[in-house]
Amino acid sequence: MSKVKYYYDSESLSYKKIERRKRTTFKYAAVFLLASALFGFLFVFIASQYVESPKERALKRDLQNTQLQFELLNKKMDEAEAVLANIADRDNNIYRVYFEANPIPEAQRKAGFGGVNRYKKFEGFDNSKLIIESNKRLDILQKEIVVQSKSLDEITKLAEEKEKLLAAIPAIQPVSNKDLTRMASGYGMRTDPFNKTRKMHWGMDFTAPRGTPIYATGDGVVARADNRATGYGNHIRIDHGFGYVSLYAHLYKYNVRKNQKVKRGDLIGFVGSTGRSEAPHCHYEVFKDKQRINPINFYYGSLTAEEFSKLLEHASLENQSLD
Missing domain, CATH: 1.20.5 (Single alpha-helices involved in coiled-coils or other helix-helix interfaces)
Incomplete structure (x- = not known):
């Protein structure tokens, strides 16, 4: 009350x-x-x-965590860009130079994206600038990776072709050094053994006993193995591709047949003296784009420097050929 x-x-x-x-x-x-x-x-x-409410504190923690994640993402992109730049440098200045391919322009590697605003959905937030810049970098990085991946695919194909070319080029002697009696005659003007006149000798003569093995000087396909070419007697022609053909003449007998695939070093026949020949030997010729070239330029695959020097000395002598 x-x-x-x-x-x-x-x-x-x-x-x-x-x-x-x-x-x-x-x-x-x-x-x-x-x-x-x-x-x-x-x-x-x-x-x-x-004073922050529990909800505000939770949102603030989420925001700080998001910022941290974007900072970590940018650091990872820095590392990825550095690695990719190193690969691109080697790609342009080593791989493409070696395989005679044009380098990829820097503008093409780092090209952005034109047209509509791809990042409009990220506008209007507290960290819009950070989010937009990170997404731009990520998009460009992904595009660079695609460009580099396609480039490496191209380099792989070029390498495969280069490997095939290196395997196809006639790069060894057709007769092993241990089986040779001597290198009788080289490429150039020589005295004909039958009429004693000077004429062009289009190959190299490797003197060896009858039945000495003759080897394929590069990978290829046997184009001919017959005696239907004037003067050559029993002979073999191997098509190596890339414009290269090798010829082995005056054989005693064959060890291959037409259209057979052969590898460098395969036994294809044996030394003889068939056709227009004065003594057992292997007459060897190399063609490039249907033009005869000096075979001595292709022996890097089987001779030491000393052996090559001796071969070069003997091949340069203007002596009498054997065919």
Whole structure:
């Protein structure tokens, strides 16, 4: 029960009861509620500025973690770009130079993406710039990888062709050094053994006993193995591809047949003296694009430097040929 309050009335010299009007009570209540509301709003405002809610703290942690992940992603892209730049440098300045292919321009490797704005969906966020730049770098990096991958595929094909070429070129002597009696005559003007006139000798003569093995000087396919060419007697022609053909003449007998595939070093026949020949030997010729060339330029596959020097010395002598 609320206390009853009195006041002293000096005129009537008596105590009178204090009567509170309802309007005054309502006014006091309204002022109190308004003050409470203002105080509460002020408290909430100050708290929101200086005190984080659990949800805000969680969002802030997520944002910091996202920033960290993008920073780590950019560091990884730095490393990937460095590795890719090294590969591109070797690709342009080593691989493509060796295989005689044009280098890929830098502008083509690092070309961006034109047309519509690919990154519009990343705009309007707190870290839009970071996200957009990271995605641009990632897209360019992916494109560089595709360009480099296609380039390496091309280099692989060129290497395979180069490997086939190196295997196909006639690169060894048709008769082994240990089986040779001597290198009788080389490429150039020589004395004909039958009419004693000087004429062009289009190959090299390797003197060896009848039945000495003759080897294919490079990979290829046997184009001919017959005696239907004037002067050559029993002879073999091997088509090596890439414009190269080798010829082995005056054979005693064959060890291959037409259209047979052979590898460098395969036994294809035996030394004889058939056709227009003065003594057992292997007459050897090399053609490039249907033109006869000096076979001595192709013996890098079987001779030491000393052996090649001796062969070069004997081949240069303008002596009498054996055919």
